[in-house]
Amino acid sequence: MEARLLTPPLKILADENLPGLQSLFAELGELVTAPGRHLGAADLHGVDVLLVRSVTQVRAELLQGSSVRFVGTATIGTDHVDQAYLAEQGIAFHSAPGCNAEAVVDYTLNCLWQWCQATGRDLAQQRVGILGVGNVGSRLAQRLQALGCELGLCDPPRQRREGGDWQSLAEILRESDIVCLHTPLTREGEDATWHLFDEATLLQLRPGACVLNAGRGAVISAEAMVKVATARPDLSWILDVWEQEPQIDPQLLSHAFIATPHIAGYSLEGKVRGSWMLAQALYAWLGLPFNQPLSSLLPEPAVAAVHLNADADPSLPMRLIYDPFQDDRALRALFTRSPEERALGFDRLRREYPVRREFSSLTLSCATNQLPRLHALGFSQAVSSAVKRVDV
Numbered sequence: 540m541e542a543r544l545l546t547p548p549l550k551i552l553a554d555e556n557l558p559g560l561q562s563l564f565a566e567l568g569e570l571v572t573a574p575g576r577h578l579g580a581a582d583l584h585g586v587d588v589l590l591v592r593s594v595t596q597v598r599a600e601l602l603q604g605s606s607v608r609f610v611g612t613a614t615i616g617t618d619h620v621d622q623a624y625l626a627e628q629g630i631a632f633h634s635a636p637g638c639n640a641e642a643v644v645d646y647t648l649n650c651l652w653q654w655c656q657a658t659g660r661d662l663a664q665q666r667v668g669i670l671g672v673g674n675v676g677s678r679l680a681q682r683l684q685a686l687g688c689e690l691g692l693c694d695p696p697r698q699r700r701e702g703g704d705w706q707s708l709a710e711i712l713r714e715s716d717i718v719c720l721h722t723p724l725t726r727e728g729e730d731a732t733w734h735l736f737d738e739a740t741l742l743q744l745r746p747g748a749c750v751l752n753a754g755r756g757a758v759i760s761a762e763a764m765v766k767v768a769t770a771r772p773d774l775s776w777i778l779d780v781w782e783q784e785p786q787i788d789p790q791l792l793s794h795a796f797i798a799t800p801h802i803a804g805y806s807l808e809g810k811v812r813g814s815w816m817l818a819q820a821l822y823a824w825l826g827l828p829f830n831q832p833l834s835s836l837l838p839e840p841a842v843a844a845v846h847l848n849a850d851a852d853p854s855l856p857m858r859l860i861y862d863p864f865q866d867d868r869a870l871r872a873l874f875t876r877s878p879e880e881r882a883l884g885f886d887r888l889r890r891e892y893p894v895r896r897e898f899s900s901l902t903l904s905c906a907t908n909q910l911p912r913l914h915a916l917g918f919s920q921a922v923s924s925a926v927k928r929v930d931v
């Protein structure tokens with residue numbers, strides 16, 4: 540455990556895209572915000588606490604010679620942080636495990652539902668292979684299982700730790716109608732995921748399969764994906780993450796059934812939970828009490844309850860919460876511009892992302908027998924008469 544060397548007032552530098560900063564951190568001292576993608580060593584003058592998102596590379600080049608003693612990232616993924624360097628320097632580090640896992644699952648279910656609708660499939664009849672069964676993958680498995688999907692789960696680190704019934708990557712590729720990637724990006728060790736999906740791996744996908752990547756772009760080689768997508772038009776691609784973000788290969792984009800700018804985890808709840816978890820960690824590290832409930836940072840959703848009439852399309856509540864094609868259209872619209880403008884546009888779409896609530900924020904009642912299926916998808920049940928309801 541690191542020694543606690545700091546007491547307020549502190550100088551805190553935070554990514555400008557972290558919600559709830561004032562309310563969570565302002566009482567600890569001076570709070571400065573900056574765009575995370577371009578943070579440099581010069582920005583860290585006198586800074587004690589650095590709070591980032593995934594777009595800031597937190598490595599020796601940034602931190603060498605700085606006064607930073609605590610680094611927090613309001614994300615699940617940590618591949619942008621050199622944790623070994625931080626440990627060596629005695630700098631405390633905290634991430635926000637699971638903070639936006641529900642949002643990624645909402646995104647994934649919504650996209651898969653759209654793909655099934657567009658290709659005349661029933662999601663409940665698909666065999667779904669999940670690669671990486673952690674916070675995201677295990678929640679996804681639960682919801683898909685409740686829908687009736689057959690599942691294949693692949694997670695070698697968990698398999699070694701826990702034993703039990705798992706599948707190999709080869710089995711997942713051979714047997715799945717849909718393959719969902721939810722692994723971290725790692726470059727070393729027996730479970731390294733960098734370019735885990737190369738050309739040879741992708742060619743093992745079964746005919747007509749759909750690949751969804753909401754983990755990290757570089758888990759699939761973009762070059763191999765373009766090659767295989769060209770040779771195998773039977774395959775579908777749903778891509779939220781891209782090798783070399785914020786630059787995206789236009790050829791790859793043209794092959795994607797749904798293409799989004801790394802926003803799978805961007806529910807309001809997920810983003811706010813990320814900041815809140817960092818506040819919890821920082822206050823604990825400082826030895827100070829932290830009593831702010833997460834709910835105090837979340838406004839009431841615009842629509843809290845929906846009653847579906849007998850003839851209503853059961854996908855309506857999903858579309859009401861989130862339409863992935865809106866994000867898809869906004870991303871594709873950037874591609875009439877220069878590569879520099881596209882990259883800036885990619886970051887702008889993320890920075891100015893509209894409020895998206897999680898499925899669980901919506902309470903459903905229903906005049907049809909679809910209710911169990913909708914609840915399995917993650918919507919809340921039990922309508923209280925006190926809740927304002929919309930009939931559709």
Ligand SMILES: NC(=O)C1=CN([C@@H]2O[C@H](COP(=O)(O)OP(=O)(O)OC[C@H]3O[C@@H](n4cnc5c(N)ncnc54)[C@H](O)[C@@H]3O)[C@@H](O)[C@H]2O)C=CC1
Nearest residue numbers: 615616671672673674675694696722723730753754803804
């Ligand atoms: N697109 C987006 O907006 C978001 C993307 N992410 C990404 O999703 C990743 C997963 O998130 P969580 O489930 O919360 O992380 P987690 O750490 O809870 O779970 C990851 C799982 O992957 C497994 N794993 C590691 N190497 C593997 C391999 N070679 N093959 C199969 N499984 C392997 C681990 O054992 C672990 O169970 C994050 O690391 C992050 O990079 C997370 C949130 C939002």
Ligand SMILES: O=C(O)C(=O)[C@H](O)COP(=O)(O)O
Nearest residue numbers: 592593594614615616804805
């Ligand atoms: O939590 C993660 O890991 C993610 O991928 C986040 O959703 C990424 O969000 P940013 O930190 O890039 O805004």
